[in-house]
Amino acid sequence: MRIIAARFNHETNTFSPVPTPLENFGPLHGAAALEFGRGSATAFGAFIDYAERMGAELVTPLCATANPSGPAARDVFEALAAPVIEAAREGCDAILLDLHGAMVAEGIDDCEGELLARIREKAPGVPIGVALDLHGNITERMVQNCDVLAGFKTYPHIDMRETGAHVARMMARVLEGAGRPWVARVHPPILAQTLRMNTEVPGIMADLIDLAREIETREGIWAATVFGGFPLSDIPDAGVSLVAVADDASTAQAAAEELGEAAWQGRAGFVYEEAPLEVSLAEARAASGGGGGGPVLLLDHGDNCMSGGTCDTIDVLRAALRAGMRGIVAGPICDPEAVAQMHAAGEGNAVELRLGNKVALPGFPENPPLDLTGDVTFAGPGRYVVRGPIYTGQCCDMGRAAVLTTEGATVLVTERPHEPWDLGVFECAGIDPVSADFLILKSRMYCRPVFEPLCRAVIECASAGITSSNLDLFDFRKLARPIYPLDPISSK
Numbered sequence: 473m474r475i476i477a478a479r480f481n482h483e484t485n486t487f488s489p490v491p492t493p494l495e496n497f498g499p500l501h502g503a504a505a506l507e508f509g510r511g512s513a514t515a516f517g518a519f520i521d522y523a524e525r526m527g528a529e530l531v532t533p534l535c536a537t538a539n540p541s542g543p544a545a546r547d548v549f550e551a552l553a554a555p556v557i558e559a560a561r562e563g564c565d566a567i568l569l570d571l572h573g574a575m576v577a578e579g580i581d582d583c584e585g586e587l588l589a590r591i592r593e594k595a596p597g598v599p600i601g602v603a604l605d606l607h608g609n610i611t612e613r614m615v616q617n618c619d620v621l622a623g624f625k626t627y628p629h630i631d632m633r634e635t636g637a638h639v640a641r642m643m644a645r646v647l648e649g650a651g652r653p654w655v656a657r658v659h660p661p662i663l664a665q666t667l668r669m670n671t672e673v674p675g676i677m678a679d680l681i682d683l684a685r686e687i688e689t690r691e692g693i694w695a696a697t698v699f700g701g702f703p704l705s706d707i708p709d710a711g712v713s714l715v716a717v718a719d720d721a722s723t724a725q726a727a728a729e730e731l732g733e734a735a736w737q738g739r740a741g742f743v744y745e746e747a748p749l750e751v752s753l754a755e756a757r758a759a760s761g762g763g764g765g766g767p768v769l770l771l772d773h774g775d776n777c778m779s780g781g782t783c784d785t786i787d788v789l790r791a792a793l794r795a796g797m798r799g800i801v802a803g804p805i806c807d808p809e810a811v812a813q814m815h816a817a818g819e820g821n822a823v824e825l826r827l828g829n830k831v832a833l834p835g836f837p838e839n840p841p842l843d844l845t846g847d848v849t850f851a852g853p854g855r856y857v858v859r860g861p862i863y864t865g866q867c868c869d870m871g872r873a874a875v876l877t878t879e880g881a882t883v884l885v886t887e888r889p890h891e892p893w894d895l896g897v898f899e900c901a902g903i904d905p906v907s908a909d910f911l912i913l914k915s916r917m918y919c920r921p922v923f924e925p926l927c928r929a930v931i932e933c934a935s936a937g938i939t940s941s942n943l944d945l946f947d948f949r950k951l952a953r954p955i956y957p958l959d960p961i962s963s964k
């Protein structure tokens with residue numbers, strides 16, 4: 473038994489100016505990919521576990537993951553896809569892929585569909601199993617070119633490994649002779665907001681996931697997945713998809729349609745109404761004060777690293793300082809120029825900084841940096857190992873880091889955009905974020921498992937960034953129209 477397992481992940485924000493060079497993927501091949509993946513809390517980790525338990529000959533041609541950013545160049549996609557396609561061409565009994573579902577490269581709107589179609593062409597007849605992200609924009613081409621498929625059922629994603637194990641179990645059934653199941657996809661015209669996809673709170677997403685789990689207990693169903701989709705992607709297929717895997721075509725189709733109907737009926741729940749920033753800041757001030765209880769957490773979700781944000785917009789910090797808020801900890805803000813200036817000045821020395829807003833955002837009005845004076849209280853490497861529940865054990869490198877302590881705020885500045893996975897982000901730079909009165913993070917969801925329990929309140933703050941929840945700010949050209957809620961539409 474020869475099994476190919478590979479991981480190739482990118483969530484592409486087609487509006488993002490953040491580049492996606494090959495090195496962002498940190499591509500590993502062969503033994504290095506295997507070593508990185510083994511035991512990891514990813515679908516790839518579960519695939520490796522399955523193949524090793526089976527005593528199969530395991531081929532791991534690729535493990536490559538880049539944080540969300542703009543479209544990769546075509547040759548980046550080609551370079552990463554090539555070893556996987558080549559391994560498939562050499563022959564195997566099964567192929568297990570850990571993909572995202574919303575990768576776009578220059579000239580390729582549907583990278584996963586393209587990859588799967590090419591693999592199928594080189595390895596006709598070999599069963600292909602795919603694990604996908606809940607934010608995948610699922611296309612018919614993906615569904616047509618695999619045999620079993622499942623996506624995460626949690627956001628924040630804490631079931632990546634479980635999803636991989638589910639796909640591996642389905643593949644085991646195929647290899648044991650259960651025959652090939654059917655995969656059906658339903659794609660109602662809904663462009664859902666990422667902030668409305670939290671599965672931890674009551675709402676449409678939690679309801680749909682509950683329904684999917686119930687459907688999975690039914691006779692003949694192998695898997696049922698609710699894909700919220702990734703809205704900041706100007707491709708025809710962006711938006712909500714429901715995918716079911718079942719013994720036969722009609723069972724799969726009926727299950728996908730049942731989920732699709734429930735999504736359509738509950739579509740209003742996918743719309744995020746954002747409050748003006750001043751209103752959110754007033755709410756934050758009202759929630760602060762009193763001993764204990766931790767800081768008020770302000771989430772700058774318009775510039776979210778894990779959706780392709782530049783992590784350098786400065787609106788929320790600027791407005792908070794202007795509103796007289798003090799005891800602020802903010803960051804990480806990506807500004808290599810400011811980091812260089814602070815490192816040159818050295819710890820303990822005063823600097824005048826022009827911070828943030830340095831990356832031009834296509835389609836957005838120009839916005840000046842924030843002028844700050846203060847002391848450099850840290851200048852060193854921005855490195856830590858994640859202890860939180862997502863990417864546990866992963867070593868994070870934010871590039872060089874520096875901390876500016878100014879009146880009212882302590883600001884962590886880094887050379888690379890970075891999602892605050894856990895307290896290590898700040899602790900590696902000598903900051904205790906829990907002792908702040910206000911904690912400003914550029915995050916939408918991933919910081920929540922760690923930071924929410926430590927904070928007295930969570931306030932979502934709108935800002936003009938490339939991951940804004942205000943979809944009217946974006947110029948969609950390829951997206952299939954009409955689509956709810958961008959267009960008046962009364963039926964799917």
Ligand SMILES: [Zn+2]
Pocket residue numbers: 605606607629
């Ligand atoms: Zn996701």
